[in-house]
Amino acid sequence: MTWSLFWSNLANAVSLGSLYSLVAIGYTMVYGILRLVNFAHADLLMVAAYAAFYGVLVFRLPFAISVLLAIVLTAGVGVLIERRAYRPLRDSPRITAMISAIGVSFLLENLGLVLFTGRPKSFPVPGFLGASTDIAGIRVTNITFVIVFVTAILLLLLLYVIHKTKTGIAMRALARDFDTARLMGVDVDSVISLTFAIGSALAAVGGIMWALKFPQINPLMGMMPGLKCFIAAVFGGIGNVVGAVIGGFLLGVAEIMLVAFLPSVSGYRDAFAFIILIATLLFRPTGLLGEKIGEKV
Amino acid sequence: MLKRTFGFGIAVLLVLAMLSGCGQKEAKEIRIGVFEPMTGSSAAGGQMTWEGIQLANELYPEVLGKKVVLYLEDNKTDKNEAANAVTRLIEQKKVVAIIGSYGSGLSMAAGPIVMKNKIPTVGCSPTNPLVTVDNPYYFRVCFIDPFQGKVMAKYAYNDLNARTAVIIRDVQDPYAVGLAQYFKEAFIALTGKTDSILAELEYNTGDQDFTAQLNTAAGKKPDVIFAPGAYGDAAIMIRQARQMKINCPFLGGDTWEAPEFIQIGGEAVEGAALSTHYSAQAPGTEAAKTFVEAYRKKYNKEPNAFAALGFDAYCLILDAINRAGKAEPQAIRDAIAATKNFKGVTGTITLDENGDANKSAVILQVKDGKFVYLTTVEPD
Numbered sequence: 217m218t219w220s221l222f223w224s225n226l227a228n229a230v231s232l233g234s235l236y237s238l239v240a241i242g243y244t245m246v247y248g249i250l251r252l253v254n255f256a257h258a259d260l261l262m263v264a265a266y267a268a269f270y271g272v273l274v275f276r277l278p279f280a281i282s283v284l285l286a287i288v289l290t291a292g293v294g295v296l297i298e299r300r301a302y303r304p305l306r307d308s309p310r311i312t313a314m315i316s317a318i319g320v321s322f323l324l325e326n327l328g329l330v331l332f333t334g335r336p337k338s339f340p341v342p343g344f345l346g347a348s349t350d351i352a353g354i355r356v357t358n359i360t361f362v363i364v365f366v367t368a369i370l371l372l373l374l375l376y377v378i379h380k381t382k383t384g385i386a387m388r389a390l391a392r393d394f395d396t397a398r399l400m401g402v403d404v405d406s407v408i409s410l411t412f413a414i415g416s417a418l419a420a421v422g423g424i425m426w427a428l429k430f431p432q433i434n435p436l437m438g439m440m441p442g443l444k445c446f447i448a449a450v451f452g453g454i455g456n457v458v459g460a461v462i463g464g465f466l467l468g469v470a471e472i473m474l475v476a477f478l479p480s481v482s483g484y485r486d487a488f489a490f491i492i493l494i495a496t497l498l499f500r501p502t503g504l505l506g507e508k509i510g511e512k513v
Numbered sequence: 514m515l516k517r518t519f520g521f522g523i524a525v526l527l528v529l530a531m532l533s534g535c536g537q538k539e540a541k542e543i544r545i546g547v548f549e550p551m552t553g554s555s556a557a558g559g560q561m562t563w564e565g566i567q568l569a570n571e572l573y574p575e576v577l578g579k580k581v582v583l584y585l586e587d588n589k590t591d592k593n594e595a596a597n598a599v600t601r602l603i604e605q606k607k608v609v610a611i612i613g614s615y616g617s618g619l620s621m622a623a624g625p626i627v628m629k630n631k632i633p634t635v636g637c638s639p640t641n642p643l644v645t646v647d648n649p650y651y652f653r654v655c656f657i658d659p660f661q662g663k664v665m666a667k668y669a670y671n672d673l674n675a676r677t678a679v680i681i682r683d684v685q686d687p688y689a690v691g692l693a694q695y696f697k698e699a700f701i702a703l704t705g706k707t708d709s710i711l712a713e714l715e716y717n718t719g720d721q722d723f724t725a726q727l728n729t730a731a732g733k734k735p736d737v738i739f740a741p742g743a744y745g746d747a748a749i750m751i752r753q754a755r756q757m758k759i760n761c762p763f764l765g766g767d768t769w770e771a772p773e774f775i776q777i778g779g780e781a782v783e784g785a786a787l788s789t790h791y792s793a794q795a796p797g798t799e800a801a802k803t804f805v806e807a808y809r810k811k812y813n814k815e816p817n818a819f820a821a822l823g824f825d826a827y828c829l830i831l832d833a834i835n836r837a838g839k840a841e842p843q844a845i846r847d848a849i850a851a852t853k854n855f856k857g858v859t860g861t862i863t864l865d866e867n868g869d870a871n872k873s874a875v876i877l878q879v880k881d882g883k884f885v886y887l888t889t890v891e892p893d
Contacts, residue, residue: 221728224757228724334552334589335560336745338776348756357756430721431752432745432777436553440719475725482726483684483715 224354225476226469231360231429233468234367238422239445240452240460241374242415248391248455249411251310255317256297258442259324260416261423264290265339265433266332268424272340279342287420294416295409303405328435339431363425370418371461377414378457387411391455440486447493453506462504467492542580543840545830546602546632548613548623553590554719554743557771558615558819562637565823566612568804568811576831577840588614592622599623603630609840610634610833612826615819617641617688624648633846635830637822638767638790641691645868652849652868654825654857655790656892658688658766662695664788664874664890665739665764670703673762675736677704677711681726681750683742684715692741692766700739711735716750718743723750724757731759739764744771748778755781762786770818775882786878786887790818791859794886795875800828804858818859818875825857 239261246254264286271282301320305313341359348357378384386407389397398404426441427433444467452463467489475482496503547566549559563585570583584606586598595614602608603626611627611634614620620639627634628650636644636653640661645651669675678700683689697710711733714726727750730738738754740747740763751763762784769787778785791797793805793816804824808816832855833848834840855862860872873891877884 218732221732225725225728228722228728232722329552334550334556334587336554336556336773336777338773338779346756348758355756355758357753426721430749432721432749432773434554434556434745472722472725476728479712479714479726479729483717485720486717 220354224356225472227354227356227360229469229472230465231363232472233465234363235422235426235429235441236445236448236468237461237464238367238370238418239441240448240464241457242419243446243449244452244454244457244460245411245415247449249387249408250302250313252302252313252317253446255314256320256324257415257419258438258445259321260290260294260419261426261438261441262328262433262435263293263324264420264423265427265437266328268427269337269339269433279340283424286424287417290420290423291413291417294412294419298409298412325435332435334435336432336434339427339433341428341431345428359425359428363429366421366425370421374414374457383407383410444489447489451492451496451503453503456503456505459503459505542582543576543834544582544584544606544608545827546584546586546599546606546608546611548586548588548595548598548602548611549615550590550619551585551587554745555590555616557744557773558638558768561771561817561819562615562823564812565820566827568807568820569824569827571811572803572807573828573831576834577838579840581831584608588619590616590619592618595619595622596626599626603627603632608632609842610830610845612637612823612830614639617644617691618686620644620651621687624651627651631846632842633849635826635849637826638819639688640767641687642869643687643691649850650846652864654822654829654859654862654870656872656874657869658692659695660892661766661788661874662692663699664876665766666696666699666703667890668786668876669700669737669739669764673737677709677735678737678739679712679714679730679733679735680710681714681716681723681730681738681740683718683746685718686742688768689741693739696739696741716746718746720746721749723753727754727757727759731757735761737762737764741766742768744769744774745777748774748782751778751785752781767818770877770884775879782879784879786876788874788876790872790874791821792818792875792877792884792886795889798856798858798860800856801858821858825859825862828857829855829862
């Protein structure tokens, strides 16, 4: 493999990794606080992509505005899911909430099939993002840079919120101990709602950028990316935001490089991601950055 | 007490259900099942086929003086669901014949079930040879992939002057794997060099990121890239290739013929060429004229190969029922197997010992955002 091929593969790997990271953050935040794998998270990618699609093509809104509306709408859907499907089950066994999450996921997917039909739709990509730029002989699409840039900004913002604001402190307190946090005057419900709103908004950004990079959207588009991002979150250490980002990057890079260096096994790309999941669970269940937290009573 | 009443109620319901089941057998209707991908990555193909079948049902709603009723089951572009769908058609809807499915893998998943239940099934567009081999109940109205692979290899070699090719195929789809293999064999036979296929690269159904495969392909500098697979995946792939300034022509098979291929691919798919079963722009048969006219009137758009094949599959079954003189699965099967010179929209259909049709193919090319007819290739 020549260097220029390597660099262009790396550019693609980093942008795929950034997408994984954005969505993995949502999984990890919800898990950190509620110990719940929010399976519906993946389908929010789809909700956001379709919202932006309809905003641009049906309501004829400018691209930026329909993207903003889509993010807000998706965040709203995320909060609504938490309120209707998870909050009533908060004191039930964890498995109950997880099954509820799977139910919500199926609900969203099938609602999508009914509302948007199963035929894939072409996502409108603004000219600038679809174009590509030459850098030292390597051709990279502009969306690649945008994805990395947006992910970096959002991650910094998120880290600031978590570590420097009162809400962030409350979130971290909830992740440690629900009851004590409540006794200290933390408004548990609204902090959880906010967590879902942030996680869902990130998923929305991820979903729209996913659709910009791969401009074919269908109601089941969230399934595979959702699983991959879940793997990324577990790999990085579920419950840990930085871990999710690192896990997402490593998974994206590993996937692309696997196909690039070993073309003959490229059909096993998805299997490879799941092998990472199994290996993580077997040998380092807390993930790369996860710390061991005692089971909550 | 409540429990006993409840139990009694259930018993009554069951008896009623059984009675109504008996009643259906006497009903004056003939039930034909359809299983097609109405959702999932092949949804466009299934929906186009279904449009053709419905149109045929509207034009020819009766056979043997009985009404023909269609039952549609969505196989969701999923092999497990395809098996479920035909099981439901056979067990719940009690159909006497089945039409479907777009996608060889989906048809192959249903094959053993229709064979076990002895229900004759006519595929519209599953082109992999394995669909009908060793299955006396599976037939099809389309050509098969050894021919289709040869058509595209010849086109690449003669018309595009290609001497080297790279194959990028969907490894989960028996259709794509098979067609890639036949293309490879034919291309090697034409060039006389085993190394004229520079690389065979793989991806999974529904993959969205082909940059790594395309980088490898670009490094080999092929004259053409052959990429059989679903229209959506292929459109995204070609888009990414053009963004990466890979300018060599892309060739594919009949699955590319979907409006989504052009919508998703946009300018990138201009010039992409594919083989398919039928084009309304090609000189057509008498049946084709009826079909094209009725299709334009009902759907207000140009017809496509899959609608035409769906139309043919329905008419072929009706023709068989007519010749059999009764609507029983075994009699219908025997009549279908004996089909000779059936005048369909997509050509004259004579089924061989495997239940395959030996037919011509057409080559289409994307020009100005439309599929344009290039040429017809006759079978050898």
